Amino acid sequence: MTNKKENIRLLISLGLAGVMVAAILWLIGKFSSNLTPSSNSMPISSSEPSLSLPEWMSLGGKILVTADKTADKETGVRAFAANDFATAVTKFQSSLQTNRNDPETLIYLNNAKIGKSPALKVAVIAPIGRTLNEAKELLRGVAQAQDEVNNSGGINGMPLQLQIANVDNIEKLQELDNEFVKDSSLVAVVGFSRNEKIYNERGLVRISLTSPMTQLGENQTQPGQARYVFYASPNRNNFTQALAEYIIKKERRTNVAICQASTQQERSQEIKKQYADLITKAGGKITDIECNLSAPNFRASDFVTKAIADGAEALLLIPRPDKIDSALDVARESQGKLALFGSQLMYGEKVLKFGQGDVKGMVLPVSWHHDANSNARGGNSFANKAAKLWGGQVSPRTATAYDALQVIIAGLEEGSTRQSLQKVLSNPNFSATGATGKIQFSPSGDRLGGVFLVKVEPCESSKSCSSSTGYDFVLVQ
Template identity: 35%
Template structure:
């Protein structure tokens, strides 16, 4: 055969060989990272968050996929793969190794607990958090859930039956939250849901849980509108009414001021709720709100608004920002330069406030549902420090209580109707991390807020701390 005739044959052989190699690589990759049958990182989820296109399978996990975009270590992915293969012994080993690498990872601890359960009978709850879009608050909530699950299962579970936890990533998006709620209602093994994070997501999902007769307990949503969301909606966090009352009375009685300007996000149910409740509370107590500023406005200018507030007679600035407008609120803190007293809602209770606000945030008073330093030697606080290697905040404590609430109700009656009836009973009471948990007929938590103040300190690592107000 001539060299001229050999060339096409060699080219064709090379193309076939490359095609076979590519096909094998595709098959192997698909088998390893398949959303249906194997361990998966959050890559497909991240590409679709916020628009509701990611499937519930991609958004949920009891251990077969990793949802945290900031934590996909090799040991953790290996554990997820072992879970997908139902090799629970290996999964336990891998997740334990992942926690040795990063002890502060609640997702890994939840998956470890689930792996230890394996195929044995378990009662399942779900926790819906904004894992891909607001990772830090999501992890704060998951730490509370993981701690409660760990303690529950180590002490024999509910009548000998362990607690399994499904994590769902909902982007804190109302559209996605509705889709998640619809899917969870159809997951018949799920006996209760912890969530959602923001009031907008909780309000969007609530009618679906109500219609599907599946209990939802929110540890973080505070809008007063949730009080009317239905008989299957509860929360371990007090409503904005309690926050507004605490801030109003501090302004009038402790600071001796009557006139305030308030900053809020008009696009947030939580923020609007807190703003409206504060206006009502301050007016009822004899003060007045002399100016309102929308942090989400396209033309928002922190310096201009602070000048306007002073010109209109404001004696204090109240920050009713939500997580999405925290940066704008921090601009207000910066340009105010401690000229007017600052008050804030629970979303201001954020490490970023200490880190970015710094000296300008000193003496700002923030209302929170719970603060660790009010009882740092409690069993919950000590166990949390052992598990996570540091302090936890109110979101973790409220999520811990929400998990305990559901587990207690499931233990009394392990079906959806029984869980609701247990929590709605006037006799229901639980000694939680944040005090005694009781629910009003509205499903609201009946508990006052606590006030903390920013002071120089080293506990946070930023040179400033939130400490209980004397």
């Protein structure tokens, strides 16, 4: 009898222990699930600087644009890295007093003001170590958008945090793509990518400043797959078509020599073919003289001589950002004998500064010009605000970057998860207001809308000049 009672007590003890173990495991599981963010939950950053970030990424704890280094900026990033945000704010503000045209510092200032508070985090890819001027133009656009939204109370009360990622070579883009899609605290990415597929597959919104080199309607996802990649600039075909028709129908130059830059022959031929097809369709033809600005043995004088001998009347320059110098060499060798035209990458202060009279009269397509909407929104408020913020006129790249972040901001106001942001942007009725006016997307993710043509002209003494070079890009009416 005694043994029977002891057995009953033992069974009861084991049962109670099992219940207690199950309860403990349930509590541990519930606690862990609250700590681990789901890919479907709102990707809110704690805003605490991550010391584990690669050396080419920063929220404010390191200087990536070393060309804009000041003593106050250096002190500010050290304070930011140490979580001393009050000191970081003061030092970044002082640095901007010294150099108001430094977008990296403005971004770090806004991030420092957030401190450790929850925020919505967006990554920005900038080619700082590859083409610094282009990178700074991009950063000015997103910095201005972040500054405006945070100073107005944030996105539904939540501040916007920007994480800068420096790209100094194409190969690093693949690594960046992999890092971003794994970072559950990121809600979106702004900038160029080498692998668009991974964003659609892993469900992270990315807004690119330029569309891929495809025809209209070819930017398609797999059947049934949600689109996460959108473009803040119209399809490249729009730029090419506008310029091709202008060359042939307005300037009446029917024999065109094309000089492009590429280290990949297939890519080079693809770019040239798109321009050639549209120029031919408009009624012109392309000379047979080959020109690759990236060729190690390239000589501008040889190409120009052969192009003229082949009957060329016009010269179309399509450089990469790192080959603009070579394109300017070609323009210089032309000596006014060939009408000059260029891709949108030729729009920049560097072309005016080093091209001067050699590029006088060159026409190129752009997504935005500060005079394009001079009567809109109270005298083009973006251009006015940008001039006040940065101390001068900004480029189309700055305007497009501003638009890219405005798209994300508008989308996050409707839904602050990755999936809800994608659904908002994919809605055919979605629109946002940016530097270039109304922003909408086609089903393929391309920006709807046209382009503008500008021409390099000497500044008139009786009018203000947005450039300090004596030359400016003037809107072609």
